[in-house]
Amino acid sequence: MTGVDGRITGLVGALRAHGVRIGTGETVDAALAARELGFADRELLREGLAATLLHGAAQRAVFDPVFDLYFPRGVGAPEGGGADRADLRDRLAAALAADDRSLLAALAAEAVDGFGGYGGSSGSDGWSAYQALDRIRPQTLLARVRADVRARDGGAGFADRLLDDEIRRRIEEFRRLVGADARRRVAERRGRDEIARRAVAPTADRVDFLYAGRDQLAELRRTVQPLARKLATRLAARRRRAARGTIDLRRTVRSSLSTGGVPMRPVLRRRRPARPELVLLCDVSGSVSGFSDFTMLLVQALHDQFSKVRVFAFVNRLDEVTGLLGRGHADPDGLGARIRAEATLTGWHGSSDYGVALGEFTERWGAAVGPRTTVFVLGDARTNMSDPNLPAVRELAHRARRVYWLNPEPRAQWGTGDSAAPDYAGLVEMHECRTARQLGALVARLLPV
Numbered sequence: 001m002t003g004v005d006g007r008i009t010g011l012v013g014a015l016r017a018h019g020v021r022i023g024t025g026e027t028v029d030a031a032l033a034a035r036e037l038g039f040a041d042r043e044l045l046r047e048g049l050a051a052t053l054l055h056g057a058a059q060r061a062v063f064d065p066v067f068d069l070y071f072p073r074g075v076g077a078p079e080g081g082g083a084d085r086a087d088l089r090d091r092l093a094a095a096l097a098a099d100d101r102s103l104l105a106a107l108a109a110e111a112v113d114g115f116g117g118y119g120g121s122s123g124s125d126g127w128s129a130y131q132a133l134d135r136i137r138p139q140t141l142l143a144r145v146r147a148d149v150r151a152r153d154g155g156a157g158f159a160d161r162l163l164d165d166e167i168r169r170r171i172e173e174f175r176r177l178v179g180a181d182a183r184r185r186v187a188e189r190r191g192r193d194e195i196a197r198r199a200v201a202p203t204a205d206r207v208d209f210l211y212a213g214r215d216q217l218a219e220l221r222r223t224v225q226p227l228a229r230k231l232a233t234r235l236a237a238r239r240r241r242a243a244r245g246t247i248d249l250r251r252t253v254r255s256s257l258s259t260g261g262v263p264m265r266p267v268l269r270r271r272r273p274a275r276p277e278l279v280l281l282c283d284v285s286g287s288v289s290g291f292s293d294f295t296m297l298l299v300q301a302l303h304d305q306f307s308k309v310r311v312f313a314f315v316n317r318l319d320e321v322t323g324l325l326g327r328g329h330a331d332p333d334g335l336g337a338r339i340r341a342e343a344t345l346t347g348w349h350g351s352s353d354y355g356v357a358l359g360e361f362t363e364r365w366g367a368a369v370g371p372r373t374t375v376f377v378l379g380d381a382r383t384n385m386s387d388p389n390l391p392a393v394r395e396l397a398h399r400a401r402r403v404y405w406l407n408p409e410p411r412a413q414w415g416t417g418d419s420a421a422p423d424y425a426g427l428v429e430m431h432e433c434r435t436a437r438q439l440g441a442l443v444a445r446l447l448p449v
Helices: 003-017 024-037 042-053 057-070 085-098 101-115 129-136 138-153 160-190 192-199 214-222 224-243 249-259 286-301 322-330 332-342 354-364 390-399 421-425 436-446
Strands: 277-283 308-314 318-320 373-378 402-407 429-432
Touching: 003 024, 003 042, 003 057, 024 042, 042 057, 057 160, 085 101, 085 129, 085 138, 085 160, 101 129, 101 160, 129 160, 138 160, 214 224, 214 286, 224 286, 224 436, 277 286, 277 354, 286 308, 286 332, 286 373, 286 436, 308 322, 308 354, 318 354, 322 332, 354 390, 390 402, 390 421, 402 421, 402 436, 421 429, 429 436
Parallel strands: 277 308, 277 373, 373 402, 402 429
Antiparallel strands: 308 318
């Protein structure tokens, strides 16, 4: 498939690979929108395709760079010889002062063409946005652009601080345009599908907990409430179905005697619905703390689905933090810091010790677990070469209705180094849980009704 249809199906395929759910009807709508909007105004086409394909503003972070790959401003490098650095900086400063978006886009392409090439005399072996920006250094134009804007408006308009913020926004937009043009050129050589798969950042719910940065974790926390609403709807539907009961075969056969043995009216075993009790045991040390914090916030948002929720955090000591979690409802970003400041989580050293923490739980809070309790243990099961205390886990599994261990490490790393994951997995059900998407699916599947 070639031409516009091929670009649209390629765009849809790349978005699906990044977790954006797009159906056949939406793909057809996008093709119709492209036909109506045409290609004269590229930004209008961008907005039209976004409106037909996306389901929320959060997906724009994936859509925009993928769109730039499949619908670039042009094919190949712009015409003309090598650029002069001083002249390009002068024209860039003027475009930033005027906030001329189309000129900024043209200058971005010129910057990549003139200063982003590597591996050959004409830059034909590859293109680097970092190299182009490092040579042009647009961030150093702030003072010049501020003076140009002041000269244009005679001192009126933005206050100095607001003006600087606006200029920084324009410079950041230029940097984004340079990156998009470099990706487009690489895509022409290596193939758009490969670049879209490798070079575009994933959506927040597909980011690996262990490698998420501060901004990605903040974005994840903003997805807690929507995810909780979706999970609550699923759990309520499961509970309604389960409340109808299963067939009681003996009573059904007995009642069928009046119809010659044909079971015309099945008799169901009626269930008495009861919301489950939930206990969380959360490792809040090191890189796994982001995973534990997010899961605690998710459970807090789902509290109406349980009759009782108790949350315990640990590093090498364990303490109950249920009350801290409740008070943190309005401040999800500060949850982890508040737990580490107010709870007793460490003893004579600051490294994880699952054996001591699990033993302390069974000794001090064992009564919190009963036949209606589902326990989730959150952590990577890395014991820092200490005793894993398997008898404590055995006792926990004996007392609880079910025990699930959610491990944010890839399954291939279980049992490597100081990981006791295989030992714990032999006693309780352990699941790989690396992203918010995996966590949502596991919670929906594993929670009892």
